[in-house]
Amino acid sequence: MAIDLDFSRSYFELFGLPESFEVDTAIMADRYRAMQTELHPDRYASSSEQERRLSVQGASWINEAYETLKDPLSRARYLLQLKGIDIDADKDMSSDPDFLMQQIELREQLEQIESEADPLSALDRVAADIRSWNHDLRSQFAAAFEQKDLATARQTVLKMQFFNRLFDELRRKEEQLEESLM
Amino acid sequence: MALLQISEPGMSTKPHEHRLAAGIDLGTTNSLVATVRSGVPATLTDAEGDYLLPSVVRYLSSGEAIVGSRARQAAADDPYNTIASIKRLMGRGREDVTTLAGRMPYHFVDEENTVPRIHTAAGDFTAMQVSADILRVLKQRAEDSLGGDLSGVVITVPAYFDDAQRQATKDAATLAGLNVFRLLNEPTAAAVAYGLDKGAEGIVAVYDLGGGTFDISILRLNKGVFEVLSTGGDSALGGDDFDHALAEWMIEQLGVTDTSDPKLMRRILNAAHEAKLALSDSLETRISVELADGERRELSVSREQLNKLIDPLINKTVMACRRALRDADVTAGEVLDVVMVGGSTRVPRVRERISEFFGRPALVDIDPDQVVAIGAAIQADILAGNKPDEEMLLLDVIPLSLGIETMGGLTEKIIPRNTTIPVARAQEFTTFKDGQTAMSIHVVQGEREVVDECRSLARFTLREIPPMVAGAARIRVTFQVDADGLLNVEAREETSGVSANVEVKPSYGLTDSEIEHMLMDSMAHARDDMQARALREQQVEADRVIEAIQAALHKDGGELLSTDERGLIESARDNLIERRNGSDIGAIKEAIKAVESASEEYVARRMNKSVQSMMAGHKVEEFE
Numbered sequence: 001m002a003i004d005l006d007f008s009r010s011y012f013e014l015f016g017l018p019e020s021f022e023v024d025t026a027i028m029a030d031r032y033r034a035m036q037t038e039l040h041p042d043r044y045a046s047s048s049e050q051e052r053r054l055s056v057q058g059a060s061w062i063n064e065a066y067e068t069l070k071d072p073l074s075r076a077r078y079l080l081q082l083k084g085i086d087i088d089a090d091k092d093m094s095s096d097p098d099f100l101m102q103q104i105e106l107r108e109q110l111e112q113i114e115s116e117a118d119p120l121s122a123l124d125r126v127a128a129d130i131r132s133w134n135h136d137l138r139s140q141f142a143a144a145f146e147q148k149d150l151a152t153a154r155q156t157v158l159k160m161q162f163f164n165r166l167f168d169e170l171r172r173k174e175e176q177l178e179e180s181l182m
Numbered sequence: 183m184a185l186l187q188i189s190e191p192g193m194s195t196k197p198h199e200h201r202l203a204a205g206i207d208l209g210t211t212n213s214l215v216a217t218v219r220s221g222v223p224a225t226l227t228d229a230e231g232d233y234l235l236p237s238v239v240r241y242l243s244s245g246e247a248i249v250g251s252r253a254r255q256a257a258a259d260d261p262y263n264t265i266a267s268i269k270r271l272m273g274r275g276r277e278d279v280t281t282l283a284g285r286m287p288y289h290f291v292d293e294e295n296t297v298p299r300i301h302t303a304a305g306d307f308t309a310m311q312v313s314a315d316i317l318r319v320l321k322q323r324a325e326d327s328l329g330g331d332l333s334g335v336v337i338t339v340p341a342y343f344d345d346a347q348r349q350a351t352k353d354a355a356t357l358a359g360l361n362v363f364r365l366l367n368e369p370t371a372a373a374v375a376y377g378l379d380k381g382a383e384g385i386v387a388v389y390d391l392g393g394g395t396f397d398i399s400i401l402r403l404n405k406g407v408f409e410v411l412s413t414g415g416d417s418a419l420g421g422d423d424f425d426h427a428l429a430e431w432m433i434e435q436l437g438v439t440d441t442s443d444p445k446l447m448r449r450i451l452n453a454a455h456e457a458k459l460a461l462s463d464s465l466e467t468r469i470s471v472e473l474a475d476g477e478r479r480e481l482s483v484s485r486e487q488l489n490k491l492i493d494p495l496i497n498k499t500v501m502a503c504r505r506a507l508r509d510a511d512v513t514a515g516e517v518l519d520v521v522m523v524g525g526s527t528r529v530p531r532v533r534e535r536i537s538e539f540f541g542r543p544a545l546v547d548i549d550p551d552q553v554v555a556i557g558a559a560i561q562a563d564i565l566a567g568n569k570p571d572e573e574m575l576l577l578d579v580i581p582l583s584l585g586i587e588t589m590g591g592l593t594e595k596i597i598p599r600n601t602t603i604p605v606a607r608a609q610e611f612t613t614f615k616d617g618q619t620a621m622s623i624h625v626v627q628g629e630r631e632v633v634d635e636c637r638s639l640a641r642f643t644l645r646e647i648p649p650m651v652a653g654a655a656r657i658r659v660t661f662q663v664d665a666d667g668l669l670n671v672e673a674r675e676e677t678s679g680v681s682a683n684v685e686v687k688p689s690y691g692l693t694d695s696e697i698e699h700m701l702m703d704s705m706a707h708a709r710d711d712m713q714a715r716a717l718r719e720q721q722v723e724a725d726r727v728i729e730a731i732q733a734a735l736h737k738d739g740g741e742l743l744s745t746d747e748r749g750l751i752e753s754a755r756d757n758l759i760e761r762r763n764g765s766d767i768g769a770i771k772e773a774i775k776a777v778e779s780a781s782e783e784y785v786a787r788r789m790n791k792s793v794q795s796m797m798a799g800h801k802v803e804e805f806e
């Protein structure tokens with residue numbers, strides 16, 4: 001049964017924010033908390049089953065919206081999705097040849113990190129590099145999206161996805177290294 | 183205990199509106215119950231003045247279950263019938279019992295059933311039933327102390343409990359006749375008690391090492407909002423393991439070769455436990471144990487020796503802290519306070535190592551035994567509706583990723599760990615054969631890529647899929663995790679709009695009908711009493727529904743409903759008022775359902791309006 005909490009509105013509309021890559025995260029966090037204060041299942045613990053169910057749905061929706069807009073990559077992906085461009089987070093890859101070369105180099109660097117004298121600080125250096133590239137990509141995305149250059153915006157998201165996956169790998173590696181050092 | 187003094191002068195709740203509620207800490211070693219009275223939360227004591235109820239149940243051949251210190255005292259003499267640390271078996275399967283319970287002397291019933299049962303003089307019991315026996319004692323204590331029936335309780339669980347362990351806890355409560363408002367994560371409960379007491383704002387780490395479980399949670403406290411950023415831990419690591427490590431060392435030192443005598447093993451374990459406690463205050467202690475041949479042997483043990491034995495275990499907790507910080511994306515330096523919870527944080531080595539890791543002294547000024555129950559009591563009081571103006575909000579997370587099995591025995595993550603709950607994620611599936619009308623989905627929980635290394639939660643079979651050519655059906659499966667951290671699955675065929683029938687086979691739990699059966703058994707001897715109670719509960723529920731709809735209609739019925747719509751709701755309500763005064767439980771239930779279905783659309787409109795009015799408020803802000 002479809003309960004209409006007006007799930008058709010976009011996440012930006014839900015938060016009362018303009019549909020743009022640049023968002024005021026402080027305002028968003030405040031509104032998120034205000035909405036959860038109204039809708040969270042804890043407010044309906046003694047209510048009817050129906051209200052409890054609605055509140056779980058509503059609160060889940062708000063959590064999903066917040067999570068999507070909070071993270072720059074998923075926010076970028078969502079903006080493109082609103083423009084009719086769907087990107088598969090796992091399958092779609094960048095086809096830029098220079099970027100492919102860079103990817104291969106970075107992966108090799110990560111593979112060999114265990115043989116470094118101080119692997120943990122080597123990891124920190126790679127992490128700092130990734131952060132700085134991500135920062136640049138975000139600016140690129142914001143500019144491309146602003147100028148309605150959706151093709152470039154899409155390519156930028158694909159690059160961001162690569163760095164995101166690389167960062168996850170780096171974290172796993174860090175965890176393994178720490179475990180072996182304990 | 184002056185942990186919290188949250189009494190609001192001039193805000194006394196009218197006695198007839200106050201609903202009795204309690205918070206329960208169902209621990210591995212000890213359990214507690216607490217409640218908020220006149221705005222002050224406190225743990226409740228038994229007739230002897232003890233607030234700790236040892237989580238030990240002894241089953242007698244008369245069928246009687248003895249719970250608490252009397253049972254614990256009998257543990258060494260009657261090891262097979264005296265069940266301790268049952269929390270370790272909650273939501274666990276048979277293969278876990280062989281690994282986990284190698285140290286447990288109990289006789290497990292050898293049978294096909296996936297839920298292990300312990301054979302005792304009073305019969306065979308699951309972990310859930312043993313826990314229910316502990317909960318019954320706490321329920322009785324609360325009701326005697328408060329002088330009435332509890333409207334509901336908040337039960338705490340380790341944050342790192344998986345779905346099966348949570349479900350088993352909730353089922354145990356149902357079996358004990360408790361209405362569960364919420365399952366609350368133990369570190370979150372501690373943060374509530376601590377945060378409200380100290381008025382803390384900022385990032386806080388809660389390190390919770392109990393008898394059998396370990397949790398670390400990183401929270402952000404901000405104006406009454408308790409936002410869990412990440413959680414980690416080990417649901418099979420605790421002070422019990424310290425005892426076992428010391429006991430194994432003692433066995434070696436004493437030259438005991440035959441470790442199959444359960445009474446001797448229990449005596450050694452008890453001695454190890456006592457020695458561990460003694461070493462929290464002194465640097466050295468003497469242990470005295472009666473061996474199998476009746477000879478009494480003495481042994482000296484230093485704190486340094488204990489530290490050496492438990493360091494590998496503490497290392498595991500430090501590792502989990504590291505990961506939790508990483509997941510929360512905060513550094514140890516950003517953590518404002520480290521709150522220590524759980525009896526095992528009394529061990530000096532634990533405090534030392536954790537203070538060292540976070541680079542600041544860990545807070546030990548709150549009672550690590552009571553703080554969780556206190557936090558649960560505060561939450562229960564709010565959930566019961568006794569504090570309508572309370573702005574406190576708990577935003578918790580799912581501790582372990584939820585995924586499904588894909589081709590080749592791999593997992594595909596649907597909801598990653600540390601996602602804020604409640605959360606819903608949908609996934610689309612299709613059929614791979616012409617005319618296929620059923621499919622099976624295997625849901626697992628854990629971080630590993632290989633299904634076999636994750637915890638199997640359940641197998642869902644979807645039936646009644648409309649027959650179509652292969653690949654044409656679009657089955658949308660929604661994984662919903664509620665605020666208790668429990669998973670629900672719904673499936674729907676998108677092209678036809680048909681809801682597929684979801685049949686759940688929990689991997690380590692009991693099916694609904696098995697639980698119902700147990701409930702009937704436990705109620706059989708008190709059926710009349712139960713009948714009266716069920717009627718009373720249904721009437722209370724009816725009153726609540728009537729009251730709620732009255733209040734809503736009064737507030738915005740005119741604005742949100744047409745005359746016809748309002749008429750329908752009012753006639754359903756009037757019918758309920760009539761039924762409520764009768765004694766037919768089924769009829770009252772039906773009448774409640776009728777009111778709910780008549781007001782379905784109205785309730786949705788009201789929620790929309792409340793969200794929209796909030797957004798309207800934002801718009802005003804924006805123009806300023």
